[in-house]
Amino acid sequence: IQVSVANEFKRIGKYNIGITAGVETTLAPQEFIQGSNQMDLIITPSQFTKDILAKTSYDQVDKNTKKKVGELKLEKPVEVLFEGINTTVFNGKSSKSILESVDTDFNFLFVGHWLQGELGHDRKDVGMMIKTFCTVFKSIPKDKQPGFILKTSHAGFSVGDREKIASNIKSITEEYGDKCPPIHLIFGDLSESELNDLYNDDKVKAMVSFTKGEGYGRPLAEFATTGKPIIVSNWSGFKDFLPEEHTLYLDGELKNVDASAANKFLLKESKWFYVNYSKAAQILYKTFDNYTQSLKQSQGLKTNINKNFTLDKMTSKLGELLDKYVKVAKKVEMKLPTINKL
Secondary structure (H helix, E strand, O other), rough: EEEHHHHHHOOOOOOOEEEOOOOOOOOOOHHHHHHHOOOOEEEOOOHHHHHHHHOOOEEEEOOOOOOOOEEOOOOOOOEEEOEEEEOOOOOOOOOOOOOOOOOOOEEEEEEEOOHHHHHHOOOHHHHHHHHHHHHHHOOOOHHOOEEEEEEOEEEOOOHHHHHHHHHHHHHHHHHHHHHHOOOOEOOOOHHHHHHHHHHHOEEEEEEEEOOOOOOOHHHHHHHHHHOOEEEEOOOOOOOOOOOHOOOOOOOOOEEEEOOOOOOOOOOOOEEEEEEEEEHHHHHHHHHHHHHHHHHHHHHHHHHHHHHHOEEEHHHHHHHHHHHHHHOOOOOOOOOOOOOOOO
16 A cells, blocks of 8 residues: 555556546646556545546657657546544544634634745645635724735745745735734644644634645544535545535636646646635625624534544445455365275
8 A cells, every 4th residue: 555646656466546636637647657556446535536546648749740649547446535634632622722822812723834826826826815714804993903824835834934935925915004903823833633732722713725735634623523514626635524504615717727837747738726805805894793693504514524434334344445456365274175084
């Protein structure tokens, strides 16, 4: 069993299983398909990733004649195995606060990397998420403004990385001057128990993500155990575990990956989700202005995660998949032939 990006899959055993989060766009790279075809079974965390891998295909063209001679597509079975939540850690309770220095009592929370790409084009769309938040709440009196907590980083947790993040935030918010609502940066590596404390802190009221695409969306699944509102893009992997009736989904459209964000995994000819910022602004304000109603709507998130997407449920599902696909040796009684006495 190999857990990796699919282009790194190699045949090693007699039976090979590749587990991958796959892609965040509408198209998997050729190397992902080639790697997956070396395995006997592919396991992905979401129906979204499974569908993208299954529908991606490339024409194989003869270099001399330039004519199509074949087609590269996935030839191996794909199954979905969600990323189960350890409910002994993410239990809906907070043992201590890590937000003593945060002076706003109502805060939106974002958890995720701030990745490459110009403003409005990085995969998590962090820059435009901050800008939208500031635009919505800039006119509210300072003592009544909500805050925005960002648990984010680039590639690591160096001092330079932290200062670059802080600089990015400042460059986005400086146009709002004294009217800018509070932005709080949490930087560094948190344990799972510390993340649980953050999610369940009374000062954290809702999670927000303008993400353009997720293979699964792990922080969203963890936060769902709190039963608090989740405001998120209406596309990709997390739709498996965030029911429509309990989630504040954001409208938008699929558009090509911008050149500033493209790389060997995020192909510029593929598409991902762009949030409608005007409608997102309305939902942010509505959540703040009528939090009681939003909280009532979101309670089903906690019930759904705890019932259907736990680590124990994942373990059972993995067992079912192995029983279905893998022939495991079984203990049998040894029957020796009868030997006549001489």
